[in-house]
Amino acid sequence: MKAVVFDMDGVIFDSETLVFRMWKVVAEKYGVADIEETCRACLGINATVTREIFFERYGQDFPYDKYKKEMSDLFHANAAGGKLPKKPGIRELLEYLRRENIKTAVASSTRRDLVTRELEEGGLLSYFDEIVCGDMVSRSKPEPDIYLEACRRLQERPEDCYAIEDSYNGIRSAKRAGMHPIMVPDQAAPTEEMEELADSILPSLHEVQQYIDKNCKKI
Structure with missing residues (x-):
């Protein structure tokens, strides 16, 4: 070895626990269904493939970038400065x-x-x-x-x-x-x-x- x-x-x-929790906040705000299942499908993959999975599940007109930014802002507010x-x-x-x-x-x-x-x-x-x-x-x-x-x-x-x-x-x-x-x-x-x-x-x-x-x- x-x-x-x-x-x-x-x-x-x-961090994944926090990501799931912040996506749930955004999903409840905008009425996005099955967000936990979608997040689980994205485990271990990069940002590009994650984006594709969201579009496959919610349609090409899904405002992924807007919702992802809101989730990221919430995540960093709770994780920055060594709080993660x-x-x-x-x-x-x-x-x-x-x-x-x-x-x-x-x-x-x-x-x-x-x-x-x-x-x-x-x-x-x-x-x-x-x-x-x-x-x-x-x-x-x-x-x-x-x-x-x-x-x-x-x-x-x-x-x-x-x-x-x-x-x-x-x-x-x-x-x-x-x-x-x-x-x-x-x-x-x-x-x-x-x-x-x-x-x-x-x-x-x-x-x-x-x-x-x-x-x-x-x-």
């Missing part, structure tokens, strides 16, 4: 990986400026050797591009790297890249497909640390 690559939203930060909650065990896991000299990276579908800002405000930016974001690759998860790029930047083979993910598309992406996916569920419950694709499904990042310590030989 040479490296661990983390998704960000729902893995490092408890971290997932339990993330700092301990990062400290452990540092002590073990295991490389780390972020592979997030979110755009780079926001990823960097949230990690910095959360006091976690210095833990990561590389950051790869949705606006840095041509294809979104579930395609393998973002994880392949992370491994390339880390200068490690995908088969020597683990990926920590919470979404179906993230697990699919890491598996297609040839990595070892570990699912830590957040908004999406594990399915039979996820059980087949993931090396392990664990309830929290605390168990991820225990799993790595017990099962992964440090090369």
Whole structure:
């Protein structure tokens, strides 16, 4: 084992809960139906594909940009300045990986400026050797591009790297890249497909640390 690559939203930060909550506020204001189901369909994908999913579900005349801006403004009002909650065990896991000299990276579908800002405000930016974001690759998860790029930047083979993910598309992406996916569920419950694709499904990042310590030989 040479490296661990983390998704960000729902893995490092408890941000997806806040996104769902803010979309519900906007949906109730404008009478948008089934917003939670739509948000769940968008887990793990980039902004371009998310936009397409909203248009597919609500029609091409859906004022997505207006509603998305309102949601984003609400989100940042509640998350800026380090207020975004971290997932339990993330700092301990990062400290452990540092002590073990295991490389780390972020592979997030979110755009780079926001990823960097949230990690910095959360006091976690210095833990990561590389950051790869949705606006840095041509294809979104579930395609393998973002994880392949992370491994390339880390200068490690995908088969020597683990990926920590919470979404179906993230697990699919890491598996297609040839990595070892570990699912830590957040908004999406594990399915039979996820059980087949993931090396392990664990309830929290605390168990991820225990799993790595017990099962992964440090090369």
